[in-house]
Amino acid sequence: MIRTLLRVLGHEYARPVRRTVALMTAAAVAEGLSYALLVPLLRALFGSTPEDAWPWLAAFGAAVAGCAVLRFVSDLSGFRAGTSLLRGMYHRLGDHLARLPIGWFRGGRLGEVSVLASQGVLQAMGVIAHLLAPFVSALVTPLTVLAVLLAFNWQLGLAALAAAPLVAAVQVWTARSMAATDAERHRRDHEATGRVVEYLQAQPVLRAGGHGGERFRLLDDSLRNMRDASRRSTLAALPGSLGLTLVVQAMFSVLLVVGAYLALDGSVGAAEVLAILVLAARCADPLLSLAGIGGRLRAARQELGRLDAVLSTRPLPEPAEPAQPASHGLEFESVSFRHGDRRVLDGLSLSVPQGGRLAVVGPSGAGKSTLLQLVARFYDVEAGAVRMGGVDVRAMRTEDLMARIAIVFQDVYLFDGTIEENVRIGRPGADEAAVRAAASAARLDEVVERLPGGWAAQVGEGGARLSGGERQRVSIARALLKDAPVVLLDEVTSALDPVNEAAVHEGIERLMAGRTVVMVAHRMRTVQRADRVAFLDGGRIVEQGGHDELLRRGGRYAGFWEIAAGMGTGVGVGVASGEG
Template identity: 40%
Template structure:
């Protein structure tokens, strides 16, 4: 519902209403109760007007004056009761809509290509699912019913005053209408500034988080002053923008507010002149003098409502950015793979306008091992992600078990492929739950067998509650090697015929490296394996090695033949050997050591 020609406030309002359209009945009840509450806010003014009329009468009736006071008090109580009902109903609608919105967002994230998550920071997605949906609650529970009430109530009050005297009613309305127009103009003029303000706020939050998280490293390199200066620059930019907006908006906002509540400026002199000419009765003049003050109060909150609606623009844009993301196409009649083979046929793929793969072709027979090597950025990780259909190829095709992955259901493809990455994801749950991510219905014995095969059973039994030990966020409390062995146990439990490995030992120490290598060897047994190699010593026995450079396959073959060819792979191998000697004491640092 993004209409570029609509004012931002109206666009946001309609978007919020559309989100709650399934609960139209309760929404109408909330708006009606809010409108009644706003009308009842005039009850003290009406009571005062009637009292003054009675007092100006030659023979005031004390009983009627008491009745007017009682009715005014009842109106005040009724106003609060009606407002409470409006808020109760609107919050029930908002919370139910929030629940559905979060479910819609989660469902959408389950249907987008997995590459969608590479293009967005995980923190940004978390912010949208939690903070932005929470902020939308203000729009749904407050802004929609309050805005409708703020518009309906003056119209009803104006209609009632017009029945008394249409001329004075127009005079009551004129300043308010001018004030509403000024508020709209102010909001339209401030739309760009509001977007800059929100962007600056996001930038400041990012810089502040980066500064706080990176402070230990920055201090260890004596760079805390440089980082502090970056933070100061971001804070200063935010402050300057806020002050500039305040300076430019205070005077127009004050004038707009003056018109919104300035009804008495026209009604009082005009009403007195009309009364002097005998055009209106005394009681009519009194009623309009009193009600014109209350009428202005009905509009007093419009500027604040408009500002809050404008702040919802960025919130809803981020929510829509997920809900409107293209989904992964799913075939109507999905096919299943015939075996564990993997084949690329003249695959081309670009990412962010940069050509990542160009004419890549290879085939891995079931039960064989293919290693992918090459400089950073050569396309190795992209090949792994295309196998699991993180993205769809632009040219050529990727086949798993002889079937194009685009002709398979995502669940069917993922059941056929297990992936072990360097960066291990563990969620806040027990050790058992994290391993069973590979097969949620697995029993205890199967979980233990997988952990034993992954070399993880020993350290798990030493944890305070064994397999029932709760893990902190991202597996805090475990070493990198222990987290990696849990991810391997998860892959063993999944028991998929195709295994994609992004060098599991890249960040492991010597002791964990040996344990992980043994676990990987057991995991790979009898499976089709595609391994992204960072340590070339781990893939010397691969059935075939593909050497990538600039997104193209520049060499292929077995280890010995590629070293003898003295090409790109040979250069990488010699660099690997040199690094190995350096690491084990053959380097200059070791020579210089006392």
């Protein structure tokens, strides 16, 4: 497990971990040797001259004090190493997650990563601080005492040694029998957590549809499954715990019988037998604790395995020799891409000259948003290339690429802070005048004026205290402040009221000026401002040309336009825009 821990964290942590393990082992050995002093102490105490016990008593006291110092130093080292490992793990996990492709976070991975980054990391890294010392003591101290018994009397030593393989066998058997139940319990815990969150988030929909009872049954089933899995896990651990107790008690009984036989035979004295039984009784506690410690170590090992699996996921590769684009035109050359088993783009070729405007129109699932994600390198293409200024985006450093791109999505996420702090994410070092200018261009200043607290108004987690239109204005102001030459917009006005839509469109117009912009939108009127339109369906370009030209052809685009005109809105449109 220590090897896995060091592999996960890196070898720079090997030295403090090894030092901690060495100190804990030394403390456990010293504790076992201090117990060995009980033999001459009790022999003298129950002998003909009890006063001879004083030197041994002093030696025993000194040994106990030395053990206490060693234990304090080893525990302190364990806490310091654990804190260092915890900090290092959080840094490494955060850096690694930031480099993984966005597609990796799909499905249920967000919940898994959330749990892993909280209790999972704490449980795995807590091994050094909280579990390693009692585990080492439970193993090394009894082994040291066993060596003392063998040196004092080989018959008693062999009687105690016979328990060692039995203890090991019980631990291995328990670990194997609990592997399946532990995995099931983790899966059921994760499922129940998801059901609870789902049930709480879906309350408005469920109550409106009158399905609260049905959803409650689903939640109740998941909680019942979690209870049953916990019960099975507990029952699976019970035989191992009882078996370990029986082995330890049997060892103590065997030592008692052998000691009594040797005492009656005259081979050893009663004081020696008493001392050996005291040693055996003292070793019983750490041996019995192995059952509980083993269970906690198995749980920590599982969390460590999950961390190792996440950290073993290959991030997007960085170029050895980064290239810099000469301009900011975009080109998709024979691009193919798939999500899982579904092919999203198939040999698609498009170009957006710097300062040009390209509208991409198509039905839902046609791959429009994927184009934006490939430009930002949220994914790498399966075949072909995406280029900026003639340079493959894979040949650019991630920092250089993202410095040239500002992104505004339909679902805007704001961090729990003030409006100004969320705008400044676009360019943290911007002065106040630049922030105010970006806000004015996005018409965010209107929102600021009517909110209590103004720029210091708290937006809440995810921007919950603002409306959708207000969040979009913050997002556009953030993009304007960044002042990037390439802007990606994804359906930013699809669900806004007319007032906010007008304000957002005004901000978008200012954002597009002088920049290359890639937009996906539902509003068809945006397409009329494009230099060229491409109709995308099934990951392929079906039609392309000017807006008026495509209408005259009467093809797929014209049909979409007629539907949009009849509905008074647009359906599935994407635009790449810049200064024409």
